[in-house]
Amino acid sequence: MGEENPTPQDQARRLYEEGEARTARAMEELVGRDSFGELLARVTENAMALTRIGADLADTAIRNLRLAGRNDVARLGRQLARTEDKLEMVLQEVERVRERLDADAASPGAKDAGGSTRSSSRRSPAAKSRSSNSSAGARRSHAGRRRSAKRSP
Protein backbone atom coordinates (compact mmCIF):
# COMPACT_ATOMS: atom_id res chain seq x y z
CA MET A 1 0.00 0.00 0.00
CA GLY A 2 1.86 2.99 -1.30
CA GLU A 3 -0.41 5.37 0.62
CA GLU A 4 0.34 3.80 4.01
CA ASN A 5 4.05 3.16 3.49
CA PRO A 6 5.26 5.79 1.07
CA THR A 7 8.77 5.35 -0.23
CA PRO A 8 11.25 8.17 0.22
CA GLN A 9 10.79 8.88 -3.47
CA ASP A 10 7.00 9.22 -3.04
CA GLN A 11 7.49 11.47 -0.05
CA ALA A 12 9.94 13.66 -1.93
CA ARG A 13 7.54 13.88 -4.84
CA ARG A 14 4.61 14.81 -2.62
CA LEU A 15 6.66 17.45 -0.88
CA TYR A 16 7.71 18.88 -4.22
CA GLU A 17 4.14 18.96 -5.55
CA GLU A 18 2.89 20.62 -2.40
CA GLY A 19 5.65 23.18 -2.70
CA GLU A 20 4.80 23.84 -6.32
CA ALA A 21 1.10 24.21 -5.56
CA ARG A 22 1.87 26.63 -2.74
CA THR A 23 4.18 28.62 -5.01
CA ALA A 24 1.49 28.74 -7.69
CA ARG A 25 -1.08 30.04 -5.22
CA ALA A 26 1.38 32.58 -3.84
CA MET A 27 2.19 33.84 -7.33
CA GLU A 28 -1.49 34.11 -8.20
CA GLU A 29 -2.04 36.13 -5.06
CA LEU A 30 0.93 38.27 -5.96
CA VAL A 31 -0.26 39.09 -9.47
CA GLY A 32 -3.72 39.80 -8.07
CA ARG A 33 -2.47 42.58 -5.84
CA ASP A 34 -2.97 46.25 -6.59
CA SER A 35 0.74 46.82 -6.31
CA PHE A 36 1.39 44.31 -9.11
CA GLY A 37 -1.24 46.00 -11.27
CA GLU A 38 0.45 49.35 -10.62
CA LEU A 39 3.84 47.88 -11.44
CA LEU A 40 2.50 46.37 -14.64
CA ALA A 41 1.01 49.72 -15.68
CA ARG A 42 4.31 51.53 -15.12
CA VAL A 43 6.38 48.88 -16.87
CA THR A 44 3.98 48.95 -19.81
CA GLU A 45 4.18 52.74 -19.99
CA ASN A 46 7.98 52.67 -20.03
CA ALA A 47 8.06 49.85 -22.57
CA MET A 48 5.67 51.74 -24.85
CA ALA A 49 7.73 54.94 -24.56
CA LEU A 50 10.91 53.06 -25.47
CA THR A 51 9.14 51.31 -28.34
CA ARG A 52 7.97 54.63 -29.68
CA ILE A 53 11.48 56.12 -29.53
CA GLY A 54 12.95 53.06 -31.24
CA ALA A 55 10.26 53.02 -33.92
CA ASP A 56 10.67 56.74 -34.63
CA LEU A 57 14.42 56.37 -34.95
CA ALA A 58 14.10 53.36 -37.25
CA ASP A 59 11.50 55.10 -39.36
CA THR A 60 13.65 58.20 -39.70
CA ALA A 61 16.65 56.12 -40.75
CA ILE A 62 14.62 54.17 -43.32
CA ARG A 63 13.08 57.32 -44.78
CA ASN A 64 16.48 58.99 -45.06
CA LEU A 65 17.54 56.02 -47.14
CA ARG A 66 14.59 56.76 -49.44
CA LEU A 67 13.05 53.39 -48.64
CA ALA A 68 9.45 52.66 -47.81
CA GLY A 69 9.09 52.21 -44.07
CA ARG A 70 6.54 50.21 -42.09
CA ASN A 71 4.23 53.20 -41.84
CA ASP A 72 4.29 53.69 -45.60
CA VAL A 73 3.41 50.06 -46.24
CA ALA A 74 0.68 50.20 -43.60
CA ARG A 75 -0.72 53.34 -45.23
CA LEU A 76 -0.97 51.55 -48.56
CA GLY A 77 -2.58 48.57 -46.88
CA ARG A 78 -5.10 50.85 -45.22
CA GLN A 79 -6.02 52.37 -48.57
CA LEU A 80 -6.58 48.89 -49.97
CA ALA A 81 -8.68 47.94 -46.96
CA ARG A 82 -10.83 51.05 -47.30
CA THR A 83 -11.30 50.33 -50.99
CA GLU A 84 -12.43 46.82 -50.06
CA ASP A 85 -14.87 48.30 -47.55
CA LYS A 86 -16.34 50.48 -50.26
CA LEU A 87 -16.49 47.56 -52.69
CA GLU A 88 -18.40 45.51 -50.12
CA MET A 89 -20.88 48.38 -49.70
CA VAL A 90 -21.33 48.65 -53.45
CA LEU A 91 -21.91 44.89 -53.74
CA GLN A 92 -24.52 45.04 -51.01
CA GLU A 93 -26.24 47.95 -52.72
CA VAL A 94 -26.23 46.07 -56.05
CA GLU A 95 -27.80 43.08 -54.31
CA ARG A 96 -30.50 45.27 -52.78
CA VAL A 97 -31.30 46.79 -56.15
CA ARG A 98 -31.37 43.34 -57.76
CA GLU A 99 -33.73 42.06 -55.09
CA ARG A 100 -36.01 45.00 -55.56
CA LEU A 101 -36.04 44.43 -59.30
CA ASP A 102 -36.70 40.70 -58.79
CA ALA A 103 -39.50 41.49 -56.34
CA ASP A 104 -41.04 44.02 -58.72
CA ALA A 105 -40.83 41.54 -61.56
CA ALA A 106 -42.42 38.79 -59.46
CA SER A 107 -45.32 40.91 -58.24
CA PRO A 108 -45.82 44.01 -60.38
CA GLY A 109 -47.99 45.64 -57.73
CA ALA A 110 -45.42 45.39 -54.97
CA LYS A 111 -43.43 48.55 -54.47
CA ASP A 112 -41.93 47.63 -51.15
CA ALA A 113 -39.46 44.77 -51.34
CA GLY A 114 -39.85 44.07 -47.65
CA GLY A 115 -43.64 43.94 -47.77
CA SER A 116 -45.82 41.26 -49.29
CA THR A 117 -42.94 39.11 -50.51
CA ARG A 118 -41.59 38.39 -47.05
CA SER A 119 -40.53 34.80 -46.75
CA SER A 120 -42.13 32.56 -44.20
CA SER A 121 -40.35 32.24 -40.88
CA ARG A 122 -39.49 28.98 -39.21
CA ARG A 123 -39.17 30.52 -35.79
CA SER A 124 -41.34 29.68 -32.86
CA PRO A 125 -44.59 31.64 -32.47
CA ALA A 126 -43.02 33.59 -29.61
CA ALA A 127 -40.04 34.46 -31.71
CA LYS A 128 -42.32 35.48 -34.55
CA SER A 129 -44.18 37.86 -32.31
CA ARG A 130 -40.90 39.24 -31.08
CA SER A 131 -39.61 39.90 -34.54
CA SER A 132 -42.85 41.36 -35.78
CA ASN A 133 -42.14 44.72 -34.20
CA SER A 134 -38.62 44.91 -35.55
CA SER A 135 -37.23 45.94 -38.86
CA ALA A 136 -34.92 42.95 -38.56
CA GLY A 137 -37.75 40.77 -39.80
CA ALA A 138 -37.37 42.44 -43.14
CA ARG A 139 -33.64 41.80 -42.99
CA ARG A 140 -34.26 38.14 -42.45
CA SER A 141 -36.55 37.90 -45.42
CA HIS A 142 -33.90 39.64 -47.51
CA ALA A 143 -31.40 37.00 -46.51
CA GLY A 144 -33.80 34.28 -47.54
CA ARG A 145 -34.45 35.79 -50.93
CA ARG A 146 -30.80 36.38 -51.66
CA ARG A 147 -30.16 32.66 -51.84
CA SER A 148 -30.46 32.70 -55.57
CA ALA A 149 -27.88 35.44 -55.88
CA LYS A 150 -24.85 33.47 -54.79
CA ARG A 151 -21.59 35.27 -55.28
CA SER A 152 -18.10 33.83 -55.46
CA PRO A 153 -15.92 34.52 -52.44
Add this chain to the structure above:
Amino acid sequence: MNPVQQLTRLPRATLEFTNILLTQDDAEIAASPKDVVWTHRKTTLYRYRSADRVHPVPVLLVFALINRPHIFDLRPGNSFVEFLLSEGFDVFLLDWGEPGDEDADVGLESYVCDSLPWGIRETLRAAGEDEVSLLGWCIGGTLCAMHAALEPGGAARNLALLTTPIDTAGSLYGNWVGRDSFDVDQVADVHPAIPGSAIDWANKMMKPVTNYWTTYRNLWEGVLDGTARRDAYQAMAKWVADNPPFPSRAYREWITWMYKENRLVGGRLRLRGERVDLGRIEQNLLVVTAGADHIAPPPGTLPLLEAVASDDVTHFDRSGGHIGLMAGSRAKGEIWPDIADWLRERSGR
Protein backbone atom coordinates in the same frame (compact mmCIF):
# COMPACT_ATOMS: atom_id res chain seq x y z
CA MET B 1 9.84 3.49 -11.59
CA ASN B 2 12.86 3.48 -9.30
CA PRO B 3 15.63 6.09 -9.43
CA VAL B 4 17.96 3.81 -11.36
CA GLN B 5 15.35 3.18 -14.04
CA GLN B 6 14.68 6.91 -14.21
CA LEU B 7 18.36 7.58 -14.64
CA THR B 8 18.67 5.14 -17.50
CA ARG B 9 15.67 6.69 -19.23
CA LEU B 10 16.99 10.19 -18.75
CA PRO B 11 18.91 10.62 -22.05
CA ARG B 12 16.08 9.22 -24.14
CA ALA B 13 13.47 11.26 -22.24
CA THR B 14 15.52 14.43 -22.67
CA LEU B 15 15.72 13.83 -26.39
CA GLU B 16 12.00 13.12 -26.61
CA PHE B 17 11.07 16.13 -24.47
CA THR B 18 13.12 18.57 -26.53
CA ASN B 19 11.85 16.98 -29.74
CA ILE B 20 8.24 17.51 -28.67
CA LEU B 21 8.94 21.16 -27.88
CA LEU B 22 10.98 21.85 -30.99
CA THR B 23 8.59 20.22 -33.45
CA GLN B 24 5.32 21.49 -32.03
CA ASP B 25 4.81 23.70 -35.07
CA ASP B 26 4.57 20.56 -37.19
CA ALA B 27 1.43 19.46 -35.36
CA GLU B 28 -1.62 19.18 -37.56
CA ILE B 29 -4.41 21.42 -36.30
CA ALA B 30 -7.59 22.75 -37.90
CA ALA B 31 -7.49 19.89 -40.38
CA SER B 32 -11.20 19.37 -41.10
CA PRO B 33 -11.88 20.06 -44.78
CA LYS B 34 -13.59 23.38 -45.34
CA ASP B 35 -14.39 25.82 -48.10
CA VAL B 36 -14.06 29.58 -48.21
CA VAL B 37 -17.53 31.09 -48.50
CA TRP B 38 -16.77 34.78 -48.15
CA THR B 39 -13.95 37.12 -47.30
CA HIS B 40 -13.74 40.73 -46.27
CA ARG B 41 -10.43 42.32 -45.37
CA LYS B 42 -8.85 39.80 -42.99
CA THR B 43 -12.12 38.07 -42.12
CA THR B 44 -12.94 34.75 -43.75
CA LEU B 45 -16.11 32.72 -43.52
CA TYR B 46 -15.58 28.98 -43.86
CA ARG B 47 -18.07 26.18 -44.31
CA TYR B 48 -17.02 22.71 -43.22
CA ARG B 49 -17.65 19.94 -45.70
CA SER B 50 -20.20 17.37 -44.68
CA ALA B 51 -22.30 14.77 -46.42
CA ASP B 52 -24.56 14.34 -43.44
CA ARG B 53 -26.33 17.61 -42.74
CA VAL B 54 -29.50 16.84 -40.85
CA HIS B 55 -30.43 19.95 -38.92
CA PRO B 56 -31.69 22.86 -41.00
CA VAL B 57 -30.39 25.71 -38.86
CA PRO B 58 -26.65 26.17 -39.50
CA VAL B 59 -24.20 26.80 -36.68
CA LEU B 60 -21.86 29.78 -37.00
CA LEU B 61 -18.78 29.59 -34.77
CA VAL B 62 -17.29 32.88 -33.63
CA PHE B 63 -14.04 32.97 -31.70
CA ALA B 64 -12.19 35.66 -29.81
CA LEU B 65 -9.94 38.34 -31.26
CA ILE B 66 -6.99 36.81 -29.41
CA ASN B 67 -5.71 33.40 -30.53
CA ARG B 68 -6.96 31.68 -33.65
CA PRO B 69 -10.30 29.87 -33.99
CA HIS B 70 -8.45 26.64 -34.72
CA ILE B 71 -9.30 25.57 -31.18
CA PHE B 72 -12.78 24.71 -32.49
CA ASP B 73 -11.12 22.14 -34.75
CA LEU B 74 -8.02 21.35 -32.73
CA ARG B 75 -6.93 17.96 -34.06
CA PRO B 76 -8.48 14.96 -35.75
CA GLY B 77 -10.26 12.89 -33.15
CA ASN B 78 -10.54 15.79 -30.73
CA SER B 79 -12.35 18.45 -32.71
CA PHE B 80 -15.56 20.22 -31.74
CA VAL B 81 -16.21 20.93 -35.42
CA GLU B 82 -15.78 17.25 -36.25
CA PHE B 83 -18.19 16.41 -33.44
CA LEU B 84 -20.84 18.87 -34.63
CA LEU B 85 -20.53 17.57 -38.18
CA SER B 86 -20.97 14.00 -36.96
CA GLU B 87 -24.12 15.14 -35.16
CA GLY B 88 -25.54 16.39 -38.45
CA PHE B 89 -25.00 20.14 -38.10
CA ASP B 90 -24.10 22.48 -40.94
CA VAL B 91 -21.05 24.19 -39.47
CA PHE B 92 -19.60 27.57 -40.44
CA LEU B 93 -16.67 29.41 -38.92
CA LEU B 94 -16.01 33.14 -38.92
CA ASP B 95 -12.24 33.57 -38.78
CA TRP B 96 -11.08 37.11 -37.97
CA GLY B 97 -7.70 36.39 -39.54
CA GLU B 98 -4.47 38.13 -38.65
CA PRO B 99 -4.93 41.90 -38.49
CA GLY B 100 -1.95 44.05 -39.39
CA ASP B 101 -0.97 47.69 -38.96
CA GLU B 102 -3.32 48.61 -41.80
CA ASP B 103 -6.27 47.40 -39.69
CA ALA B 104 -5.65 49.90 -36.90
CA ASP B 105 -8.97 51.55 -37.72
CA VAL B 106 -10.99 48.38 -37.11
CA GLY B 107 -13.01 48.85 -33.96
CA LEU B 108 -15.61 46.87 -32.08
CA GLU B 109 -18.27 48.47 -34.27
CA SER B 110 -16.61 46.95 -37.33
CA TYR B 111 -16.80 43.50 -35.78
CA VAL B 112 -20.28 43.74 -34.26
CA CYS B 113 -22.07 45.89 -36.83
CA ASP B 114 -20.29 44.84 -40.04
CA SER B 115 -18.24 41.66 -40.13
CA LEU B 116 -20.50 39.57 -37.89
CA PRO B 117 -23.85 40.45 -39.55
CA TRP B 118 -22.26 40.16 -42.96
CA GLY B 119 -20.87 36.76 -41.99
CA ILE B 120 -24.35 35.75 -40.83
CA ARG B 121 -25.84 36.94 -44.09
CA GLU B 122 -23.38 34.89 -46.11
CA THR B 123 -23.94 31.88 -43.85
CA LEU B 124 -27.66 32.04 -44.50
CA ARG B 125 -27.09 32.45 -48.19
CA ALA B 126 -24.72 29.48 -48.40
CA ALA B 127 -26.96 27.28 -46.24
CA GLY B 128 -30.16 28.39 -47.94
CA GLU B 129 -31.78 29.06 -44.59
CA ASP B 130 -33.41 31.97 -42.82
CA GLU B 131 -31.96 31.46 -39.36
CA VAL B 132 -28.69 30.57 -37.72
CA SER B 133 -27.31 29.44 -34.37
CA LEU B 134 -24.50 31.67 -33.13
CA LEU B 135 -21.90 29.96 -30.99
CA GLY B 136 -19.43 32.44 -29.53
CA TRP B 137 -16.46 31.70 -27.31
CA CYS B 138 -14.70 34.21 -25.06
CA ILE B 139 -14.64 37.65 -26.74
CA GLY B 140 -16.42 36.01 -29.66
CA GLY B 141 -19.30 35.35 -27.27
CA THR B 142 -19.33 38.98 -26.19
CA LEU B 143 -19.40 40.12 -29.81
CA CYS B 144 -22.33 37.73 -30.47
CA ALA B 145 -24.16 39.02 -27.40
CA MET B 146 -23.66 42.62 -28.56
CA HIS B 147 -24.94 41.70 -32.00
CA ALA B 148 -27.97 39.94 -30.57
CA ALA B 149 -28.70 42.94 -28.37
CA LEU B 150 -28.61 45.23 -31.38
CA GLU B 151 -30.69 42.91 -33.58
CA PRO B 152 -33.04 40.98 -31.29
CA GLY B 153 -35.33 39.96 -34.14
CA GLY B 154 -32.49 39.18 -36.50
CA ALA B 155 -31.50 35.94 -38.10
CA ALA B 156 -29.94 34.43 -34.98
CA ARG B 157 -32.40 31.93 -33.54
CA ASN B 158 -30.07 30.46 -30.94
CA LEU B 159 -27.25 32.06 -29.02
CA ALA B 160 -24.68 29.84 -27.30
CA LEU B 161 -22.04 31.73 -25.34
CA LEU B 162 -19.03 29.91 -23.93
CA THR B 163 -16.90 31.44 -21.15
CA THR B 164 -17.91 34.92 -22.18
CA PRO B 165 -16.89 38.10 -20.33
CA ILE B 166 -19.88 40.35 -19.70
CA ASP B 167 -19.34 42.03 -16.32
CA THR B 168 -15.64 42.65 -15.69
CA ALA B 169 -15.93 44.16 -12.22
CA GLY B 170 -13.54 42.49 -9.81
CA SER B 171 -11.76 40.44 -12.46
CA LEU B 172 -8.00 40.06 -12.40
CA TYR B 173 -7.67 41.43 -15.89
CA GLY B 174 -9.80 44.38 -14.82
CA ASN B 175 -7.45 44.96 -11.92
CA TRP B 176 -4.55 45.18 -14.35
CA VAL B 177 -5.90 47.17 -17.26
CA GLY B 178 -8.92 48.83 -15.70
CA ARG B 179 -6.91 51.08 -13.41
CA ASP B 180 -6.31 54.72 -14.35
CA SER B 181 -2.56 54.27 -14.43
CA PHE B 182 -2.79 51.76 -17.29
CA ASP B 183 -2.65 54.06 -20.29
CA VAL B 184 -4.45 52.13 -23.01
CA ASP B 185 -4.30 55.13 -25.34
CA GLN B 186 -0.53 55.13 -25.21
CA VAL B 187 -0.42 51.40 -26.00
CA ALA B 188 -2.84 51.80 -28.89
CA ASP B 189 -0.99 54.84 -30.24
CA VAL B 190 2.37 53.09 -30.26
CA HIS B 191 1.13 49.83 -31.76
CA PRO B 192 -1.32 50.03 -34.71
CA ALA B 193 -1.85 46.32 -34.04
CA ILE B 194 -1.20 45.20 -30.48
CA PRO B 195 1.25 42.27 -30.65
CA GLY B 196 -0.48 39.03 -29.85
CA SER B 197 2.53 37.89 -27.87
CA ALA B 198 2.01 40.76 -25.40
CA ILE B 199 -1.61 39.78 -24.83
CA ASP B 200 -0.61 36.14 -24.53
CA TRP B 201 2.02 37.08 -21.95
CA ALA B 202 -0.60 38.93 -19.90
CA ASN B 203 -2.97 35.98 -20.07
CA LYS B 204 -0.25 33.59 -18.98
CA MET B 205 0.83 35.87 -16.14
CA MET B 206 -2.56 35.34 -14.53
CA LYS B 207 -1.33 31.87 -13.57
CA PRO B 208 2.41 32.21 -13.97
CA VAL B 209 3.57 29.01 -12.30
CA THR B 210 0.96 26.87 -14.03
CA ASN B 211 1.67 28.32 -17.46
CA TYR B 212 5.42 28.76 -17.33
CA TRP B 213 6.42 25.78 -15.23
CA THR B 214 3.77 23.15 -14.42
CA THR B 215 2.84 22.60 -18.05
CA TYR B 216 6.40 21.68 -18.93
CA ARG B 217 6.92 19.71 -15.74
CA ASN B 218 3.85 17.62 -16.51
CA LEU B 219 5.09 17.02 -20.04
CA TRP B 220 8.51 16.02 -18.74
CA GLU B 221 7.02 13.54 -16.29
CA GLY B 222 4.78 12.15 -18.99
CA VAL B 223 7.76 11.64 -21.26
CA LEU B 224 9.75 10.07 -18.44
CA ASP B 225 7.09 7.49 -17.59
CA GLY B 226 5.97 7.00 -21.19
CA THR B 227 2.46 8.45 -20.81
CA ALA B 228 3.00 11.75 -22.64
CA ARG B 229 0.63 12.33 -25.54
CA ARG B 230 2.71 14.03 -28.15
CA ASP B 231 -0.17 14.82 -30.52
CA ALA B 232 -2.38 16.31 -27.80
CA TYR B 233 0.39 18.40 -26.27
CA GLN B 234 1.74 19.68 -29.56
CA ALA B 235 -1.65 20.58 -30.97
CA MET B 236 -2.57 22.60 -27.90
CA ALA B 237 0.89 24.18 -27.60
CA LYS B 238 0.84 25.19 -31.25
CA TRP B 239 -2.58 26.78 -30.85
CA VAL B 240 -1.59 28.60 -27.65
CA ALA B 241 1.52 30.02 -29.31
CA ASP B 242 -0.38 31.38 -32.32
CA ASN B 243 -1.39 34.86 -31.23
CA PRO B 244 -2.68 37.24 -33.89
CA PRO B 245 -2.37 40.98 -33.28
CA PHE B 246 -5.33 42.91 -31.85
CA PRO B 247 -6.29 45.96 -33.94
CA SER B 248 -5.44 49.00 -31.86
CA ARG B 249 -8.82 50.67 -32.10
CA ALA B 250 -10.64 47.51 -31.11
CA TYR B 251 -8.15 47.01 -28.27
CA ARG B 252 -8.60 50.57 -27.03
CA GLU B 253 -12.38 50.18 -27.10
CA TRP B 254 -12.37 46.71 -25.57
CA ILE B 255 -10.16 47.77 -22.64
CA THR B 256 -11.85 51.11 -22.10
CA TRP B 257 -15.47 50.08 -22.53
CA MET B 258 -15.29 46.64 -21.00
CA TYR B 259 -12.64 46.96 -18.28
CA LYS B 260 -12.20 50.60 -17.39
CA GLU B 261 -15.86 51.61 -17.67
CA ASN B 262 -17.61 48.21 -17.62
CA ARG B 263 -20.27 49.60 -19.94
CA LEU B 264 -21.83 46.45 -21.35
CA VAL B 265 -23.44 45.11 -18.21
CA GLY B 266 -24.65 48.56 -17.27
CA GLY B 267 -26.29 49.12 -20.64
CA ARG B 268 -24.05 52.10 -21.31
CA LEU B 269 -22.29 50.75 -24.38
CA ARG B 270 -23.19 52.35 -27.68
CA LEU B 271 -22.17 51.09 -31.10
CA ARG B 272 -22.87 53.31 -34.11
CA GLY B 273 -25.02 55.43 -31.84
CA GLU B 274 -27.28 52.58 -30.77
CA ARG B 275 -27.33 51.41 -27.17
CA VAL B 276 -26.29 47.80 -26.65
CA ASP B 277 -29.00 46.74 -24.25
CA LEU B 278 -28.60 43.13 -23.12
CA GLY B 279 -32.26 43.29 -22.09
CA ARG B 280 -33.15 43.18 -25.77
CA ILE B 281 -31.65 39.73 -26.29
CA GLU B 282 -34.57 37.44 -27.05
CA GLN B 283 -32.83 34.49 -28.66
CA ASN B 284 -32.82 31.03 -27.11
CA LEU B 285 -29.79 31.40 -24.90
CA LEU B 286 -27.20 28.92 -23.69
CA VAL B 287 -24.51 30.19 -21.34
CA VAL B 288 -21.60 27.92 -20.47
CA THR B 289 -19.25 28.84 -17.65
CA ALA B 290 -16.15 27.07 -16.36
CA GLY B 291 -15.56 26.90 -12.63
CA ALA B 292 -11.79 27.36 -12.89
CA ASP B 293 -11.91 30.04 -15.57
CA HIS B 294 -9.55 32.88 -14.58
CA ILE B 295 -9.93 34.88 -17.81
CA ALA B 296 -13.74 35.05 -17.87
CA PRO B 297 -14.68 33.88 -14.37
CA PRO B 298 -18.32 32.76 -13.93
CA PRO B 299 -19.32 35.76 -11.76
CA GLY B 300 -18.47 37.93 -14.76
CA THR B 301 -20.77 35.99 -17.08
CA LEU B 302 -23.74 35.18 -14.86
CA PRO B 303 -25.26 38.70 -14.87
CA LEU B 304 -26.22 37.98 -18.48
CA LEU B 305 -28.71 35.35 -17.33
CA GLU B 306 -30.68 37.99 -15.44
CA ALA B 307 -30.25 40.73 -17.99
CA VAL B 308 -31.72 39.09 -21.09
CA ALA B 309 -35.36 38.96 -22.15
CA SER B 310 -35.09 35.42 -23.55
CA ASP B 311 -37.81 32.96 -22.55
CA ASP B 312 -35.48 30.04 -23.11
CA VAL B 313 -32.33 30.36 -21.01
CA THR B 314 -30.01 27.47 -20.14
CA HIS B 315 -26.87 27.59 -18.05
CA PHE B 316 -24.20 24.90 -17.86
CA ASP B 317 -21.60 25.41 -15.16
CA ARG B 318 -18.81 22.88 -15.53
CA SER B 319 -15.40 22.24 -14.10
CA GLY B 320 -12.39 23.22 -16.14
CA GLY B 321 -10.64 26.33 -17.28
CA HIS B 322 -11.26 28.94 -19.92
CA ILE B 323 -10.01 26.74 -22.74
CA GLY B 324 -9.87 23.33 -21.07
CA LEU B 325 -13.65 23.35 -20.74
CA MET B 326 -14.10 22.95 -24.50
CA ALA B 327 -10.74 21.61 -25.61
CA GLY B 328 -9.67 19.44 -22.69
CA SER B 329 -9.53 15.68 -22.78
CA ARG B 330 -12.95 15.35 -21.11
CA ALA B 331 -14.78 17.88 -23.28
CA LYS B 332 -15.73 15.35 -25.95
CA GLY B 333 -17.58 13.17 -23.47
CA GLU B 334 -19.00 15.88 -21.23
CA ILE B 335 -19.73 19.33 -22.57
CA TRP B 336 -19.85 18.77 -26.35
CA PRO B 337 -22.80 16.34 -26.25
CA ASP B 338 -24.72 18.71 -24.00
CA ILE B 339 -24.14 21.63 -26.34
CA ALA B 340 -25.10 19.50 -29.34
CA ASP B 341 -28.29 18.36 -27.57
CA TRP B 342 -29.19 21.93 -26.73
CA LEU B 343 -28.65 23.00 -30.33
CA ARG B 344 -30.46 19.99 -31.78
CA GLU B 345 -33.61 20.69 -29.81
CA ARG B 346 -33.66 24.22 -31.23
CA SER B 347 -32.52 23.62 -34.78
CA GLY B 348 -35.61 22.14 -36.39
CA ARG B 349 -37.92 23.77 -38.86
